[in-house]
Every structure is written in C-alpha cells, then in structure tokens.
Amino acid sequence: MGAPTGVVITKGLKPWRGYPSVNAIHAIRSHIQQDPTKFVSSGLAPSPGSAAGHVTLTAGVPFHIGTIPQGAIILPLAQHVIVAMNGTTPTIDIGVKDTAGTFTGGLLAASAVATVGFTAGIISGALMGYTANQLELFIRLTGASTLGEVDVCIPFYIQRD
C-alpha cells in the first residue's frame, strides 16, 4: 500500500527520527568510508564497511544524512578524521539545500580532512543554534578521494523544558 493520496514523499530524504518527549540530546552522525576495499564482502559475511553502516561520498554530490526538526537548537559539532583522505585538498561541508535544490551549507564549511585528528566544539556555521525551520542535512565532499575515513557528529536538543 502506498502513501495516502496527496502526500508527497521526497525521494531519498530521511525523516526526523527521535523521541519527542525525552530530555536527551539527539544527534545526526555520518561515517564516511572512501576506501572501496572496505565494501568488498568475503564469503557470506557482509563487507566491514556496509556492516558498520559506513557510506562513500562522490565528490561534489551532496548526500542526505538526516533531518533536524523545527525549533531544535543545534549544539557544537565534532569531527574525527580517522584515516586521512587522499586526493587534492579534500574537504567536507555539511548543511542544507535551498529551494532550488542547490547545496548551500551552513553547519560545516570546507573542513579539511587530509590530516588525521579530532576536532570538537565546532560552532562556526551560520545555522548553529536555534533553527526556526526543519533542516534537511546533507554532507558534501569536495575533491575526489579514494581513501580515507571521517566521522562527524551533529548533536541537537529539541525540548524547551
């Protein structure tokens, strides 16, 4: 059975998933794995990349990672470059698209991922803090990369207490 008549489901977008009445910090997290060998299965076991829910990004193509509900407050981000990405000056952006479907960013801008390291407390994005609108978040890689592993976590709180 499909969606009721008149309901438009945007293809490929993950809806907001949370516990509306829990006093906990929710989050959206993305684990990027650019090494194609991590997605090769041996025997019946799934590949380590897919088993762990990791994703591979195509340079320049925004990938949807989740939805932040209207009224939430977005808290400082953290990024861990576990394996340095190769290629020419690879960077990642996290943010939204405009009404025309063009990625405009807003949470993480041109963050370097060519060096291993952990960065916490990232608050530089213009969309940090209170959001009056529901935000469909995307992550985008700039610079083709065939090796590297990055984990990014975006916490947010939805209650007004």
Added chain:
Amino acid sequence: MLTLLNAPKRGRTYPNMNAMLGIRCMHRVGGPGVSLPRGSPKGRAIPIGTIPGNSFIHSAILYVSTAYGAGFTIDVGGVASGAAAFPGTGAFTFPISTVADISAIAKLPQTLTFGYVAEEMEVYARLNGAGDPATGGFDYVIQFYTNQT
C-alpha cells in the same frame, strides 16, 4: 585477574535511539559514588562503563566540586573489550584523560584525541596521588553516540 572490583561494566544503551548516551564517574571522598583505590604514582583502574563498537565519543568533561588538594589527578581511558590484561596501574590502550587535575574546584572540558570507537571499549578511571585525601568530589561525564547515517 578478574575480581568483583575490576569486572567490566557492560554497555547499557538503547541501540536504536537517536540520542546522545553517557557514562558518568562520580566520586566523593567518604560519600556515595564509585570506590577508586588511590595509589602513587598511579592508582588502580576501576571499570566505569562500556562504549559499543562503532560509536562516536562526542565530548568529555570533568567537574571538580570539592578540591582534593595538591598532587591529586585522575586518569580515564579505555581498553578493548575482553582484553587479556586489565589496565591496573599501567597505560590505557585508548587514553581519554591523562593526569587530569582535581586538586582544586574546576570545570574542565577535556581535549580528546579521538572520537570514533572501532571496537567495543571498556572504560576505566583511576585516582592518583600520595596519601589519602581528606576531602574531594568529582564527576566525569563522557557523551557518546551509537547510531549513524
């Protein structure tokens, strides 16, 4: 040797919950909370929780509510779950905080060196210092997230 004192605390999480989870180590001299066997230069590590594999440690913060006095510090860190050797007084495989100062009242966000936890990790804490502190109280909170896109 595995004893009641150093048996790892199992991970207690909601695997499909899109929420930040936490581990808290609360210590009060002569009061409630965990019992940390003090030692000099290093105390003995006590398990305070387990972080599932494929998690992401977002932050850690140390609140010292009552000063312990000069020379007292804590270490917090992890070892792979099921490791053959318990950390005891030795180095942690995955150090989170090393010789964090608890000599005075303070709020101390910790500088992490990693976020991604590839394999299930048991987390331990220990109290370092010479002589038993007459006073002291701290809370150490680790926030971590288990889900991902």
